[in-house]
Amino acid sequence: MDFDADAGVREEPAEAGKLQLGNNSHQLAFFYHVRRKPMSNAIIPLLVDSLASAALIFFAAVGLTLVFSVLRVLNVAHGSLYSIGGYVAASICLFIASRQLNPYLSFAALFFSAVFVAVIFGPLIERSLIRWTYGKSEAVQILVTFGLFLILEDLQRMTFGVQSFYEDAPMRLLGTSSIGGIVYLNYQIALIAMALLVVIGLRLLINHTRLGRLTTAVVTDREMAQSIGIDTNKIFILAFSLGVFLAALGGALATPTSGVAPGLGADTMVLAFAVAAIGGLGQIEGAAVASLIVGLARVLAIYLAPSLDAVAPYLAMLAVLLIRPYGLFGSMTARRI
Amino acid sequence: MLTLAIAKGLAALGVAVLLRSGLISIGHAMFFAASAYGVAFLARAGVNDFGGLLVLSVLAAALVGAAVGSFLVRYRAIFFAMLNLAVSMVFFALCAKLYGVTGGTDGMPIPIPGMFGVAMAEPVFKSVLFYLSLSLMVLVGIAVQRYLNSPLGQALSAVHTNEIRLEYLGIPVWAVLLVAYVISAALAGLGGAIAGFAIGRVAPDFAFWTASGHLVLVAVLGGIGGVPGAFLGALFLELLHSVAASVTDAWNLIVGMALIIVIMFMPQGFYGLFSRKEASSL
Numbered sequence: 001m002d003f004d005a006d007a008g009v010r011e012e013p014a015e016a017g018k019l020q021l022g023n024n025s026h027q028l029a030f031f032y033h034v035r036r037k038p039m040s041n042a043i044i045p046l047l048v049d050s051l052a053s054a055a056l057i058f059f060a061a062v063g064l065t066l067v068f069s070v071l072r073v074l075n076v077a078h079g080s081l082y083s084i085g086g087y088v089a090a091s092i093c094l095f096i097a098s099r100q101l102n103p104y105l106s107f108a109a110l111f112f113s114a115v116f117v118a119v120i121f122g123p124l125i126e127r128s129l130i131r132w133t134y135g136k137s138e139a140v141q142i143l144v145t146f147g148l149f150l151i152l153e154d155l156q157r158m159t160f161g162v163q164s165f166y167e168d169a170p171m172r173l174l175g176t177s178s179i180g181g182i183v184y185l186n187y188q189i190a191l192i193a194m195a196l197l198v199v200i201g202l203r204l205l206i207n208h209t210r211l212g213r214l215t216t217a218v219v220t221d222r223e224m225a226q227s228i229g230i231d232t233n234k235i236f237i238l239a240f241s242l243g244v245f246l247a248a249l250g251g252a253l254a255t256p257t258s259g260v261a262p263g264l265g266a267d268t269m270v271l272a273f274a275v276a277a278i279g280g281l282g283q284i285e286g287a288a289v290a291s292l293i294v295g296l297a298r299v300l301a302i303y304l305a306p307s308l309d310a311v312a313p314y315l316a317m318l319a320v321l322l323i324r325p326y327g328l329f330g331s332m333t334a335r336r337i
Numbered sequence: 338m339l340t341l342a343i344a345k346g347l348a349a350l351g352v353a354v355l356l357r358s359g360l361i362s363i364g365h366a367m368f369f370a371a372s373a374y375g376v377a378f379l380a381r382a383g384v385n386d387f388g389g390l391l392v393l394s395v396l397a398a399a400l401v402g403a404a405v406g407s408f409l410v411r412y413r414a415i416f417f418a419m420l421n422l423a424v425s426m427v428f429f430a431l432c433a434k435l436y437g438v439t440g441g442t443d444g445m446p447i448p449i450p451g452m453f454g455v456a457m458a459e460p461v462f463k464s465v466l467f468y469l470s471l472s473l474m475v476l477v478g479i480a481v482q483r484y485l486n487s488p489l490g491q492a493l494s495a496v497h498t499n500e501i502r503l504e505y506l507g508i509p510v511w512a513v514l515l516v517a518y519v520i521s522a523a524l525a526g527l528g529g530a531i532a533g534f535a536i537g538r539v540a541p542d543f544a545f546w547t548a549s550g551h552l553v554l555v556a557v558l559g560g561i562g563g564v565p566g567a568f569l570g571a572l573f574l575e576l577l578h579s580v581a582a583s584v585t586d587a588w589n590l591i592v593g594m595a596l597i598i599v600i601m602f603m604p605q606g607f608y609g610l611f612s613r614k615e616a617s618s619l
Contacts, residue, residue, distance in 0.1 A: 139361040150593030310430040
């Protein structure tokens with residue numbers, strides 16, 4: 001219970017709840033400027049908003065789902081890796097800004113920080129902790145990764161402090177466009193494009209590369225894969241690192257729009273959970289479709305019933321899981337990636 | 338502080354009951370919070386008797402548990418965990434957003450109740466609360482022990498081991514689990530009500546998913562082998578907290594490491610250290 005423990009994660013008890021809900025609304029803060037328009041010509045901005053919101057959630061969720069499908073471990077610490085990606089990206093961007101370097105470097109910084117986090121944390125976590133939980137019960141896996149989550153949350157706090165980081169250079173650089181008199185941010189479009197790129201990239205990786213085929217073999221039958229000489233350890237490290245990379249990339253890409261603050265990891269985690277569950281655990285396309293649903297639900301909630309925006313994703317999750325317990329794309333037995 | 342440890346121990350005991358059947362709930366903080374909110378609402382409505390508040394709010398948590406449990410016990414493993422999470426997050430978000438009803442993120446105050454018509458000053462109430470919760474802990478502990486040793490409780494471990502065999506024996510697994518779910522919700526509610534009294538305020542953070550995680554953590558730290566485990570876990574965590582807080586503020590870090598070490602090297606938790614007999618590990 002968290003009265004005291006939480007005050008640790010999110011300093012200033014009085015601010016705790018606000019800060020953390022603040023994140024949610026903050027994350028969508030830049031969607032608000034189109035809200036003045038009457039509902040009738042709000043279709044396009046609504047769509048852009050939903051898609052951009054979906055894209056951000058998608059990065060976190062697809063990493064989670066990928067790791068689950070290959071390693072069969074539900075990584076509760078996934079949200080922390082997302083926020084670490086955000087912190088690293090924001091730090092580098094602030095450094096670039098303070099040294100008056102070419103501001104376009106910040107785009108490279110977003111990408112580089114995701115790679116950095118993946119290279120550092122991916123192999124480390126997989127080798128030390130996750131590997132130990134293979135074949136153990138879900139309870140053990142969830143608890144070990146929850147322990148990791150607690151550790152990472154505190155490490156972040158010790159490294160980056162409790163203030164929020166905000167650096168929107170990449171967003172400002174891309175500027176705005178208007179369709180039919182409605183202004184939206186180009187950064188939103190870039191986010192959507194990146195998410196599409198990730199879906200296509202993962203598909204290509206899985207279906208058309210040797211590594212992808214090896215991974216599919218491991219997912220389908222781990223023992224058989226081992227017995228024909230596939231180095232499953234290598235596959236696991238790579239898959240986990242890729243998951244970390246996607247999470248960190250999501251965090252990095254989210255910073256220009258929403259900033260990072262303590263508590264982001266916990267928020268992202270549950271959202272990614274919801275999305276992965278709606279799509280069916282282990283389903284990449286499922287995660288994509290589910291992100292769309294959750295993004296749309298959130299933005300619709302903001303337009304129609306602002307007080308419900310934080311509830312919408314979970315209501316969607318409940319609705320889907322009660323009807324299809326294994327998610328939209330999931331199935332009970334066969335697990336694809 | 339010790340009162341809080343007992344409160345958490347009671348709630349963790351609720352989680353431990355479900356863990357017996359292999360079901361892990363990352364959502365029990367909801368019942369914890371529901372009961373604390375129940376106390377706050379009842380107090381606002383004019384109920385000002387400790388016993389009445391406690392019984393009614395635990396009843397409220399049990400009712401919520403029955404409602405939620407009746408459709409959640411159909412699920413197993415990760416889906417059970419996730420649905421609990423989803424329900425509790427809906428609850429959390431509603432508590433945080435419905436400013437007019439629940440006071441939003443500011444939470445609601447819980448006034449000091451009277452006991453048998455006697456009004457008390459805060460320090461007196463705190464110590465009375467401590468002894469009351471201590472005796473409640475013992476009573477409830479014995480009751481839960483009896484429940485776990487009864488056929489209904491034994492069936493929980495059987496669900497974990499082989500559910501289908503249980504169905505063949507003609508035992509309705511659904512009912513077994515629902516009873517366990519309601520009991521565990523009531524236990525979490527009891528803990529929540531006590532915590533509410535001890536803190537004097539309830540906020541949506543009570544129901545946030547990390548709070549649920551901490552409950553599971555306490556249950557596992559203590560060891561799910563027996564009733565004392567949950568309390569041992571809660572006590573250990575509180576002690577660790579006060580020690581750690583005096584040295585460093587990175588207390589989550591220490592708890593996280595302790596959790597991982599315990600799971601890796603003592604799969605039966607602290608209770609396993611004391612109990613040589615075969616305790617049901619995870």
